[in-house]
Amino acid sequence: MKYFILGCLVFILSACATTEKYSLDTEISSKDAATLHFYRTDTYVHSLNPETPYTYLDDKVIAKLRTGMQKIVKVKPGRYTVSVRQPMLFMPGLESDSFTHTFVAGEDYYVRYDLSNILYGPHTQTSLSLTSKEDFLNKK
Template identity: 40%
Template sequence: MRNFIILFGLVLFISGCANVPQYQENSDWSHSEVAHLHFYRTKRMFHALNPEKPFFFVDDKMAGSLGTGETFTVRVLPGTHTLSVREPFMFSPGYESGRFEIEVEASKHYYIRYSMDASGVYAYGSTAGVYGTAKFGTADKESFDNRE
């Protein structure tokens, strides 16, 4: 019975990973008719050794995930788009830690910054730890280039 419960939990976990809708770019879009969203994660060392990476969504469809100092670019049509980030839970998207809307224009580049910063220390009995706060929003090209 115990093995059945473990197997059932594993199947649920794997099927949950497969149900996340993926963002799809249209290969017919020309460079002049799209906006470029450059997602990046800062080089801050807090949380850098965590093997799980946060997941980024464009219009509630997963566009990618980022490790410390990494980037990826998504092309979108002009207009208003909803961007969000979900913190990882067992290598799958977990709770949403940031969301905002952005109005984009064709042929322009937008820089989307994510950082996980230490924000406090907690103690529980004889154990202590550090917890962080995610920050998600727009940035400028210089910050993108320096991963700040």
């Protein structure tokens, strides 16, 4: 009975932990793709939290960004929804922010994720937004 319960627990946890990863079509060239630079600001808010937020592109996991990290992803041109989900027990939980944008081939886009505004009130949410290259380089 003990092994049956342990087996069920492992099965349930592994089923909950599987998420579909984003992968670019191998037949698309770099000039025919839009480049998305995802980055998380370097702030002390949640910097010691072992659970990192999940970044999604149309319900496919792009990355788990710790404080100050970045990830570059190439996508086919088109309309996508970018979202962030806060983890609960190291698994994707509730969506904290999202936006939809049409990405154009050959363009660079800088997607900023920031938790620092969470300190300025009980009802503020995280910030996920498109920013400039200067903000990306300065991690602002």
